[in-house]
Amino acid sequence: MKATEYIPAIPGIGLWGYIPHLIPFLICLAFAHVTHPSTGMGLFTFIKSYLACRMRKRTFL
Numbered sequence: 001m002k003a004t005e006y007i008p009a010i011p012g013i014g015l016w017g018y019i020p021h022l023i024p025f026l027i028c029l030a031f032a033h034v035t036h037p038s039t040g041m042g043l044f045t046f047i048k049s050y051l052a053c054r055m056r057k058r059t060f061l
Contacts, residue, residue: 031043
């Protein structure tokens with residue numbers, strides 16, 4: 001199988017060896033369950049709205 005060439009081996013034994021595999025999982029959990037306190041929007045929706053506001057074309061009078 002080619003998957004073993006793309007997935008790196010666990011670098012250690014025990015809990016510290018699993019940390020590189022847990023980091024993406026924790027990021028996915030944050031995007032799925034964390035909400036912004038004052039707006040109540042999900043994290044992905046809030047970041048998307050924030051970036052759209054920051055990158056919009058501004059007009060000056």
